[in-house]
Each structure stands twice: as C-alpha cells, then as structure tokens.
Amino acid sequence: MTLPEPSPCTVLNKTRTSGDSIQLPVEEAGGYDVLVVGAGLSGVCAAVAAARLGAKTLLVESLPYIGGNATIGLPLSSFRAAQDERLIVGGIPLEIVNGLRQRGGCEVDPAQRDWLPIDCELLQLELTRLLDGAGAELLTYSPLLAVEREGRELRSAVFHNKETSLRVHARVMIDCSGDAQVAALAGLPTPMGRHRDQKTQPMTLTFTLGGVEGDRMPAWGEIVKRWEELRLQRAWRNPRSAITYPFALPGKPGHYAFNVTRIIVDKGTDNRLLSHAEKEGRYQVEEFVEEFLRPHIAGFERCYLSQIGHRIGVRETRRIAGYYELQRQDLLALTQFEDAIACNSYPVDIHSPDGGTSQCEEGSLPKGGYYTIPYRALVARDADNLLAAGRCVSASHEALSAVRVLSAAMATGEAAGTAAALCIESGLNPMELSVDRLRAALRRQGAIVE
Numbered sequence: 001m002t003l004p005e006p007s008p009c010t011v012l013n014k015t016r017t018s019g020d021s022i023q024l025p026v027e028e029a030g031g032y033d034v035l036v037v038g039a040g041l042s043g044v045c046a047a048v049a050a051a052r053l054g055a056k057t058l059l060v061e062s063l064p065y066i067g068g069n070a071t072i073g074l075p076l077s078s079f080r081a082a083q084d085e086r087l088i089v090g091g092i093p094l095e096i097v098n099g100l101r102q103r104g105g106c107e108v109d110p111a112q113r114d115w116l117p118i119d120c121e122l123l124q125l126e127l128t129r130l131l132d133g134a135g136a137e138l139l140t141y142s143p144l145l146a147v148e149r150e151g152r153e154l155r156s157a158v159f160h161n162k163e164t165s166l167r168v169h170a171r172v173m174i175d176c177s178g179d180a181q182v183a184a185l186a187g188l189p190t191p192m193g194r195h196r197d198q199k200t201q202p203m204t205l206t207f208t209l210g211g212v213e214g215d216r217m218p219a220w221g222e223i224v225k226r227w228e229e230l231r232l233q234r235a236w237r238n239p240r241s242a243i244t245y246p247f248a249l250p251g252k253p254g255h256y257a258f259n260v261t262r263i264i265v266d267k268g269t270d271n272r273l274l275s276h277a278e279k280e281g282r283y284q285v286e287e288f289v290e291e292f293l294r295p296h297i298a299g300f301e302r303c304y305l306s307q308i309g310h311r312i313g314v315r316e317t318r319r320i321a322g323y324y325e326l327q328r329q330d331l332l333a334l335t336q337f338e339d340a341i342a343c344n345s346y347p348v349d350i351h352s353p354d355g356g357t358s359q360c361e362e363g364s365l366p367k368g369g370y371y372t373i374p375y376r377a378l379v380a381r382d383a384d385n386l387l388a389a390g391r392c393v394s395a396s397h398e399a400l401s402a403v404r405v406l407s408a409a410m411a412t413g414e415a416a417g418t419a420a421a422l423c424i425e426s427g428l429n430p431m432e433l434s435v436d437r438l439r440a441a442l443r444r445q446g447a448i449v450e
C-alpha cells in the first residue's frame, strides 16, 4: 500500500522567546484615524459615531461576535429619568432600541419602562447593519496583545492573528474593552475595584430557560422567599441572596433569562480565575434549575436550559485614570457637569465583593432625577490620544456600579466616538477639543447631554 503524498503545509514556528519576552512575527495592518478596541455596546456606538463623522474607523474584538456583555441575556436599563417618563438617552442608543423594536427584538417602549428585555440574537443582526451602514471596519477573533507608546502618545496596537500578529496604527484610540486593556497594555494607570482593597463586584453566569409556564409561576417575591428559606436548610453553592427576577424574552413565549448566580473571584483579568468562574457558574446554573426551580417552584416542572450566557458576566475590572473620576456623591447630588456628554439615572448597585448580599440604592434619586457623566471621565489623564467608554470610564467603584449599565455604556461610546472624529477633523487631542463643540455635535445626533 502506498501512502498519499502529504498535503503542502505552512511552517508557522516563527516565534522567538528570550527570557521573559516572546517575539511574534508582526504584519502591518494599516493606519486608521480611530481604533476602537472592544465591540460591546460601548465599542459599537463609538465606532458608528466616529465612522459616521467621516473618520476612518476600525473596531476590533477578541470574540467572534459583537455585542459584548449585552449578548448574555440582560435587559437594557436606564433610558429614563428616575421613576419618570422623560427619556435621558437618545442618539445611537435609542436608534438601536428602535431598530430592535422594529425587528420584534424588544417589546417595550423605553419611555414606559426602565428595563427593556431584548433578544440578543436580533441585537447582533441590528448591530452588524449599523456598523456596516456607518462604514466602520470590523475585525473579530483578534485579542489585543500589545500597545506601542512613545511618551504620551499611543502609536499602534498589536492584535493576535492565527498566523501572525497584526499591527494597527491609529491617531486616536478608544478603550471599550471593559477591562481598560488598552490603557493597561500601554502601561498607564488602571485603578481597579474598591479603593480600600481593590476588590471588585462578583461575576454572574446568566442563563435562559425555555418551557416555563409563566401563568403558573408565583410572584417573584414568593420565589425569593422560598430560596431564602431553603438557604437556611441546606448549603447552596450559590451564596447570593435577594436574587433578581427573570425577564420574559420578547417573541419567545415560555423563555425567561436569569441573573441569579454569584461567583466571587479576586479579579476578572486573570484567565485562570475566569476559567474557574465559568466552571463554578455552570455548577450554580445546574443547582438553581435542578435543585431549586424544578422541584420547588410551580411552572418550572418542564423547563429546559435553552442557553447559558456565551461567557461569564463580569461586572467590574479595571478602569482608566481620567481627568476626572466620577464619585458616588456626584450621582446623589444629581450633578449637571459643564462638560456633560451623557445622562444616567441608574443608582449605585453594588453586588458585594465579599459575599451574598447586594446594595442597590433604588429610590436614592428623586422622581425625575438624573445625573450626568463628564467628558473628562472619558479622557485618559496620562496619554494624549486615548479615550474610554462603557465599563472602563474613570469612576470610583461606587459610581461605576451605577454608570456601568448598558444605556450609559452606549451613550459614553457615542460621545467618545464623536470626540475622536472631531479630533481627527481638527487635528486636536481629546483634551484640547472644545467641549461646546462636542456637545453641539452630540445634540445634532439626537444624543441627550443635559
């Protein structure tokens, strides 16, 4: 018997190692006006805003898909002033909600309710069209590996590729990685967690159940009471008390999304801890469904797992050190900053880094109340051409617990993308840009800045 000829293959072993460093072959992937790292909702909004204003924009994402944490079954919150019907978020975020409503991926009017359950598959379709329509380029499957910086200027970013690494040059970079990964790899300060011990909020693996008989399901208060009673009788793996009620998914009768697990790890920027969290999350999902809901709660007898979140939900890691760090007091005082670029009404909501409790300060804002987010919280203090949006804006642990919500992530994304494009147009750095000009541009786009 003769063996077939081996097929031609590429020899890829071009990696060089010496001591603590590894050198990978680098391929030049071109120059851009604006580079956005991270294609969660903040990154998508940033890229769309920048591209629509004519900046040559590249959005890079480590995962195969876009949408980030918004694809794990969460409702979009806080489009309205507290307990009021006044919309405080417009522009691209509202465009996304309206697009979803047209597709049947959201059944709630944002002016009527503050939690908008969405279909996260339809969200991905909507975001893809939005990015293409704006003319932004998208590169997925590409984790950021390195950032090259000269003094205060970030020159280029290098992304992992299957056969090489890709170097992208950009005049302005926007960190939408959720982890302030651009800032961290550029060697800039990236505070994390509580001031006193750097501990961060715990993680949650979300999941969706199908086959739920919603009409037989007791009121959520009763379910929570039962969970607490059983917690006293037996040791659940899941330490969480006051579990959040599930959301009925639009267009999918019998499907509910759950945010009930709790995994406490030291930090969400270490793959070994993330791997542990993914595993522990699955044990807790199984426990919640098979040991709690199915045997104890009416309506769940024939339920089935229809989706486990594509990845663990990380509430908090690093943030940039900006020209201003938003504080809890700014929120409580309903501060209207002179350089406000977005509004929010979500309260401080801290899932304890230490255990099962949560501290959601619902009702801390008066009816109709809302606060603003200053542009300075989006601008990195120690570099000349780095902006941030979403979960990595400059805010204390307490303030970040409020401004991390999806509407604010999108609104800060739109503001950062708009600022970046105006910087390109004017040849200025983000901190030299006229805030009046930025706010005027945002208003023209339908964004609400005050």
Ligand SMILES: Cc1cc2nc3c(=O)[nH]c(=O)nc-3n(C[C@H](O)[C@H](O)[C@H](O)COP(=O)(O)OP(=O)(O)OC[C@H]3O[C@@H](n4cnc5c(N)ncnc54)[C@H](O)[C@@H]3O)c2cc1C
Residues within 6 Å of the ligand: 037, 038, 039, 040, 041, 042, 043, 060, 061, 062, 063, 067, 068, 069, 070, 074, 075, 076, 077, 078, 142, 143, 144, 145, 176, 177, 178, 179, 181, 203, 204, 205, 206, 259, 312, 313, 314, 315, 389, 390, 391, 392, 404, 405, 406, 407, 409
């Ligand atoms: C369990 C949980 C429940 C929540 N519930 C709600 C809720 O009910 N309502 C609400 O409004 N908000 C909620 N939030 C908050 C909200 O989901 C997030 O804060 C928000 O999604 C942040 O958006 P983002 O764009 O900043 O980050 P993300 O959505 O996390 O996007 C960051 C993106 O960057 C990518 N990235 C990271 N590192 C790299 C790298 N090195 N290279 C390339 N790409 C990279 C990631 O893959 C990701 O796609 C919840 C959060 C969690 C974890």
